Amino acid sequence: MKPAEIRAMSDEELKNTLLELKKEQFNLRFQKAAGQLENTARIRQVRRDIARIKTEMTARRKQKATQAAG
Secondary structure (H helix, E strand, O other): OOOHHHHHHHHHHHHHHHHHHHHHHHHHHHHHOOOOOOOOHHHHHHHHHHHHHHHHHHHHHHHHHHHHHH
């Protein structure tokens, strides 16, 4: 997922995507523990996508707080 794609999402879409990615991360961890994980790089991709979404959510929250204060 590219940063431009994340910036184009609404707040609700970000929350839903974050929830889906966390579920996928959970499932990937179980697959890894069971020895059934085929694409090990997917764990890293999901982790980074989660971080990107959280970063965008934080930036939006700070921007709204700045606008409300000023």
